[in-house]
Every structure is written in C-alpha cells, then in structure tokens.
Amino acid sequence: MLTVEGLDVWFGYPPDRVDAVQDASFTVAQGESFGLVGESGSGKSTILRAIAGLIDTWSGRIVVDDQQVEGRRRDRAFHKTVQMVFQDPYASLHPRHSVDRVLSETLKLQGMDDIDRRVQRLLDDVGLGRGFRFRYPHQLSGGQRQRVAIARALAAEPRLLLLDEPTSALDVSVQAEILNLMTDLRAEHGLTYVMVSHDLAVVGHMCDRLAVMQGGRIVEVMKVEDLRQGAASEAYTKSLIEASAGYVRA
Template sequence: MLRVENLDVWFGFPPDRVDAVKSASFTVATGETFGLVGESGSGKSTILRAIAGLIPSWSGSIEVAGKAVTGSHRDRAFYKTAQMVFQDPYASLHPRHSVDAVLSETLRLQGMGDIDRRITKLLEDVGLGRGFRFRYPHQLSGGQRQRVAIARALAAEPRLLLLDEPTSALDVSVQAEILNLLSDLRQEHGLTYVMVSHDLSVVGHMCDRLAVMQHGRILEVMDVDALRRGEGQQDYTRHLIASSLGYQRA
C-alpha cells in the first residue's frame, strides 16, 4: 500500500537548511498498521506530512497503492486513496463550521453524491448519532471532535490513513475509546494505517510493525512482538523501550 525509499525532507535554504528526514525507507503492506516512533523532533510527523503533500521540499520516492507521487501536489485520486488525521482535533476543525458543513464540504470535494445518507452513515461509523450533525466544534468534547476528524477522513472512502498522534491531545480516559474505534474501523473497512506515536504502549497495542527514528533517520524496523519483548537491535531502541516502562529501582 505504501513504499517510501530514500526519503529526504528539509526546511529552509543553505546555510540555514535543516534536514528533518534523512534517507528514510520502509514499506507498509495492505491491511497493516505500521508505527513510526521516536523522541520529539525525530522526523516522524514530517514523514507523514511529506506523504500527504503538506511539505514541498523533499526528494526520494513515495508510492501509494503502486502510484508514484511527486512534489507537493496531490490530485483527487490520491485523496481518494489516502487521508490524514491530525494530532489536535481542536485545531483541525474550523470553529465556525458545523459537523454537517465539515462533512458536506469533504464529500462534495470528492465528487460524492447522496450526501445526506453518507453523513448519517459516517457519524454512525465513528460512534456519533445524528444528533451531532449540526453541532459546532465548541459544543463537542475533545474525543467527539477527533471522531468528527476521523469521519472527515473516511468521507473519501480511502484505503490508507495517516495518523499523526491521533490520541495524544486527548484525556487518558478517552484515548482508549479512540484507539478501539480505529481498530474497529480498520477491520470493517479493510484500512491500512501508518501511525505516528511517542507512546510505545499505543504502538504495541495497535501496530504490526514499527520503525524507530532518531535525528531524522530510521534506525531499525521491527515486529511488534520484538517491541513487547523489549528486544531492539540498536542501543537507542532498547533505551527507548526501557524509558517507556517508567522509573525502575536500581
């Protein structure tokens, strides 16, 4: 579903250029959930944004469903295949647009018909009743807003979802609900996920494989079973796993 080879992503121009991602390569099989993990600033979210066409300055090869993408332009066919869910549902929804307006606009942009029925179905799919249809973001909780953001991503009927820390801005009590929703949607719709997270417990619960990143580079790609056993090939990976377990008495 996704192939990334020798991806470089940078910001700015010499002498102030910052190389955010360096020679990153990985593949994601159809139906798989693939994680990108690492400390803040390691380049995880930058990779997703380059795939989604939100960053123009990159080189290398990106293929989605066998089709190469170039530059920062993405056509309608791309967005029918891949969609992104952002970290902060407070920022990703327009404050003056109702849920109905958000979903209607997305459906029209994708050339969809039968919009009324589709909106009802989308809200049901993400666990919101039709009573939420004409509410505004300020009338929703953080978890409800993220459900709307997921519904917006599903409106195009994509096969690949790029998930950028989809639960990190939410209360702990709500995080599990959203993760369970994403698991259910993956099965129901046959979706493929690429998930960025700094939380290894989330990755261990959701993902099949993961790439560990540091300073813009992918250090290793590993199975989630190795993560659960704490068996990284690289010292940094083992340190990351140990850190995620919290304080341990010497």
C-alpha cells in the same frame, strides 16, 4: 500499499537549511498498521506530511498503491486513496462550521452523491448519533471532535490513513475509546494505517510493525511482538523501551 525509499526532507536553504529526515526507507503492506516512533523532533510527523503532500522540499521515492507521487501536488485520485488525521482535533476543525457542514463539504469535494445519507453513515461509523450532526466544535468534547475528524477522513473512502498522534491531545480514558474505534474501523473498512506516536504502548496496541527514528533517521524496523518482548537490536530502541517501562528504583 506504501513504499518510501531514500526519503530526505529539509527546510530552508543553505546556510540555514535543516535536514529533518535523512534516507528514510520502509514499506507498508495493504491492510497493515505501521508505526513511526521516536522522541520529539526525530522526523516522524515530517514523513507523514511529505507523503500527504503538505511539504514540497523532499527527494527520494514515494509510491502509494503502485502510483509514484512527486513534489507537493496531489490530485483527487490521491486524496481518495490517502487521508490524514491530525493530532489536535480542535485546530483541525473550522470553529464556525457545524459537523454537518464539515462532512457535507468534504463529500462534495470528493464528488460524492446522496450527501445526507452518507453524512449519517459516517457519524454512525464513528459512534456519534444524529444529535451531533448540527453541533459546532466548541460544543463537543476532545474525543468527539476527534471522531468528527476521523469521519471527515473516511468521507473520501480512503484505503490508507496517515495518523499523526491522533490520541495524544486526549484524556487517557478517551484515548482508549478512540484507539478501539480505529481498530474496529481498520477491520471493517480494510484500511491501512501509518501511525506516528511517541507512546510505545499505543503502537504496541495498534500496529503490526514499527520504525524507530532518531535524529531524522530510521535506526530500526521491527515487529511489534519484538517490541513487546523488548527484543530490540539497537541501543537507542532499547533505551526507548526502558524509558516507556517507567523509572526503575535503585
């Protein structure tokens, strides 16, 4: 479903150029859930944004569903295949647009018909009832907003979802609800996920494989079973696993 080869992403120009991602390569099979982990500033979200076409200063090769993508321009066919869910569910929704308008306009942009039925089906898919259809973002909890954001992403009937820390802005109890929802949606719709997270427990729950990033580079690609068993080969990955396990008493 996704191939990334020799991806470099940078911001600015010499002498102020910053190389955010360097020589990143990985593949994601159809139906797989793949994680990108690492400390803040390691380049995880930058990779997602380059794939989605939100950054145009990149080089390398990105292939989505056997179609090579170039530059920043993405056509409608691409966005029907690939959608992104962002970290902040409030900032990603227009504060003056109702849930109905958010979903209806997205469906129309994707050339869909039977809008009314599709809006209700999307709300049902993400566990929101009819009573939420005409509410505004400020009338929703953080978890409910993220459900709307997920419904908006599903409106195009994509095959690949790019998930940029989709639960990090939510309370722990709500995080579990959203993660379980996304697990169910992946199974029901046959979706492929690429998920960015700094939380190894989330990646361990959601993903099949993961890439560990440090300083803009991928230092290791591993199976989630190896992550759970602490069977990392790189020192940096081992330190991440140890840190995620909490402090060890002296």
